[in-house]
Each structure stands twice: as C-alpha cells, then as structure tokens.
Amino acid sequence: MDKTWMDHEDRHTKVYLQGVNSFLAFALRNSAVGNKILCPCRKYVNSFWREGSEVREHLICDGFLKGYRIWNLHGEASSSSTGNHDCDNVGAEFREESTEEDDISEFLRDLACGLDDRGDLEDDDAFQQPNQELVAIQKLVEDNSQELYPGCKNYSKLRFLVRLLHIKLLGGWTDRSFDLLLDLLNDVFPEGSALPKTFHESKKLVKSIGLGYVSIHACENDCLGSNDDVTGPDLNNGTQEKGRGRGITRKENIFSRTPDMPKLTIAFNEFGQPIGDYSKEFPNVVGCQVRKKLPLACDDWRRVPAEKKYELWTDLKEFYNLDDIAFDWVITTAWKKWKEFKSKLKQLYFDNKLDDAELIERRDNRVNDADWQSLIDYWQSPEHEARAVIAKANRAKLSLLHTSGSKSYARVRHELDKQLGRPSRRDEVFVKTHTRKNGVPSAQAAPIIKEPRGSVRTLGLGPTPQLVGTPGVKCHMSTRLQLEILARQKADNRAAALERELQLMKERVDRMEQRMEQGRPNGETLSQHGSNS
Secondary structure: OOOHHHHOOOOOOHHHHHHHHHHHHHHHHHOOEOOEEEOOEOOOOOOOEEEHHHHHHHHHHOOEOOOOOOOHHHOOOOOOOOOOOOOHHHOOOOOOOOOHHHHHHHHHHHHHOOOOOOOOOOOHHHOOOOOHHHHHHHHHHHHHHOEOOOOOOOOEHHHHHHHHHHHHHHHOOOHHHHHHHHHHHHHHOOOOOOOOOOHHHHHHHHHOOOOOOOOOOOOOOOOOOOOOOOOOOEOOOOEOOOOOOOOOOOOHHHHOOOOOOOOEEOEEOOOOOEEOOOOOOHHHHHHHHHHHHOOOOOOOHHHOOHHHHHHHHHHHOOOEEOOHHHHHHHHHHHHHHHHHHHHHHHHHHOOOOOOHHHHHHOOOOOOOHHHHHHHHHHHOOHHHHHHHHHHHHHHHOOOOOOOOOOOOHHHHHHHHHHHHOOOOOHHHHHHHOOEOOOOOEOOOOOOOOOOOOOOOOOOOOOOOHHHHOOOOOOOOOOHHHHHHHHHHHHHHHHHHHHHHHHHHHHHHHHHHHHHHHHHOOOOOOEOOOOOEO
C-alpha cells in the first residue's frame, strides 16, 4: 500500500484526502471499538479514542503522526512493510512475538537505516567522520545496553525511560510531578543509578529517537490555538494534554467565513456587553485575535501600540456586525485575555531553575523569538518577582468567589430577566451568581452589596461606578479620557458631515442630469466631449 501521501505538507490535496479516507476505512474495519479508533494525528499520537469523523478532522488539521508507517494499532500486521520504506534494502522485519528489548534494539537499527547500509552500529571504526544523527544513535545504543542501576537485569536505561515517559503522556502528568517522581526513584535506586535527574534531561534523550511531539499550527488563523489553552501533548515544549481536557481553542467556524458570507450579529445590553446568541463564544474569538495580533514584549497593557488594539477591533468587524457601544468591552476583554495568555505561558514553560538556552528551547510556537526572549527577561527581573509576590498576596485575600463559572454576569442577568419576566435587581443577580448548582448559596450570597474599587458587582466587564451613578462615588473622568472621548466624537461628527455633504453633491448632480435630459430634443445625445451629434 502506497503511504507517501502521509508525508504531504499540503493536507488539502486530493491525494492526501483520498489517503485519509482509505486509512479510516481500513482502521474502522480492522480495529474499531464501537465506532471509535485511536487517533494517529500529531496531537493525540495514538493515545485517545475518537470517532471516525473527528479523526478525519484531526488528520487534516494536525497531520499524520510522523514515523507511523505501519498501522499496527489499527489492524495492520506487524510484519507488513510500507510502500516506500527507507529500510527495505536492509531487510529488517518486525516480528509479532518479540520482547520489548528486541523491539527497542530493532527500532534503533531502523533509525540507522540510510546512515549505514549494513544496519549495524557495532563497528565504530567504519565511521571516520560520523554525522550528528549517527552520533546520537550510537549514544542511544549505549543507553540501551546500560543497566538502569548496578545489578538490574529487567530494564536498561533507555527502555525504562521510554516506559516512564509513555506513562507520563497517558496519565497527563505535569513536568513538575515527573521531576518529583525522578527525585524519589533516584533516592530509592542503588548508588550508580543511570536515571536522569529531571524531565528536561529525559526529554533531550528521547528527542534523538523522535519521541518528542512537535506542536504545529495548521491554520494561519490560529485554529490550533490559539486555543487558550495548552498546545496539546508536546514533550518538546514540556506540555501535554490531560485526558480529555481542552486543547487550544479552535474557532474555525468563525475564521473560515468568507467575505461573501453574511456577518454574524451579536446583541449587546446597555453597557455594551454581549448577550444572547454568539455571546458565549465571542470572548474566545477575541482571545484568538489577541494571541495572533498583539505583541507580548510589553510589561504593561498601556504600552501595547494603540494601532494594534484598533486593528483587533476592525478585524473582528469583518466577521461580526459590531456597534460602537461594544468597543470598550472588546478592548477590556482583550486586555484580560492578553494577561491570561502571558500568565499561562509562564505557568507552562517558565522554570527559574533552567538557564536561558533551555528556556528558549521551550518557546511556545505561537510566540515569536523576540517576544519570547522579552518575556524570559521580564520573568527573571527583580521587578517581576516583586510584582508576583504582591499579586500572590492579593489573590490569597480573595474571599468573595462567584459560582457562575465562565458565564458572564451579563449573560446571567439577561437569562434571569427572561426567567422573571422583568428586569432583575442587582441583589438577585448577586445571589444567583453565588449559589451552587445544588441550590445551596455560598456564605457571601446576600442581598447586601459592597462595591469593589473601580467596578460594579454583578455587571461584569465595562461598567464603572461613575457610569452607573453609584452613590458616594466621585463622578469625574480623567482629563485624558475626556480628551479621547472628545476627539472620537469630533472624528465621528466630521465623518458624518462629509458623508452628508457627499450625498448632497450626488443629489445635485442627479438633478442637473435630469434637467439636461429634459432640455434636449428627442433623439439627440451628448457625445463624449459634450457636443450634440
């Protein structure tokens, strides 16, 4: 069977799509459990069961797992060979009944195919100037022959490490938990153990045999992520999917819309907050645009270029009918998503125990080199450490926690209005958003509201005490904000005036043409230069 289509980078060609369909037909016929098969995409790496339609989507968006030329997890016999296998001339065969040690040894021989036509690594003298790949494979051969600890007969260093990393992937362990396990095992094993000390050391070893996973973004619109969220199982970057948890947020239903398709319409309340249809996913769409458009090399949101923020707003208007009332909410939400993205990157990839070279290697593929270096420098700075201490102390003081999850206060209030048949009071929204699913209110769910500084409870992002007229609040805007609002109003007025003037001119021209048409004798027409002919 010809499998060269699996290596195609353009995954929308007819050849690739036909290959995917033939694989699905084969796998569903020979290895399905119910209507599900193991997904061999680069994200799930044969570790999760999915339905055929979802597997097809992953193989098109993410691509086929590199190196998976024999579909032995989908019903293909282990002894069968691929149509274009690089090692056919070596004559290597995979036996169905073989020990794990033999499998790893034979796997290492296969890695050497193409580097040495004998498929044999034992004669070091035969290589006067070994290349980098061969040196790495020779190191792996040594690790596969090395005892895990003195006297260990069941596991070599390589075999144990491969098993351990596989369990880490399937269990969704964090890098930190893996480091803790290695610390424990090194304490338990006898002196002279060959086990690495950290996950980073383990990762360097297995990268030589292609067990690392490359997180790619198949769509320029951040469809594989932009997510929010982790980038899926990616040993190279030190992250992996946790069970059936979320991957990077996909908004293909939005970003794949073409200009000839009608724009989506979102309803907004009096504060410019989205409610009703599309309001649930709209913040995530804003987050996707933030991760694509806005630079991260700024320690403060106010230093992000204003033109970039406005570009984000105009890009969203290509897909949605947005009224200007939503502008403030969109910018505030973008600020929140921007901060959350930077925080998530630090949580996933930053470790102050690693040096700069190791941190640079951990770069998330959604972040360019310059921004990543800037983030590393900032995270290592005394200024950031001081701010982190203050932020941690402030978070520890939080006691008034809502129970509405990801649903915004605006959506809760909108649904409560429809349920009550009247506008809901703020104390009712407060109790609603501080009551658990079992109907038991939290200790703070009381109709007495104390406003936090600078915001209004139960109204969500956007509204301020000055805007809603909270008693006892100084209702004064800053001079800078007043000037910005005034400049925006003047610009809008100028644009409206120009549009009215243009319309009047058009009407005058139309009237002139009508009078000229009425004043000409029948049959006469104007030539190109205006003369009668």
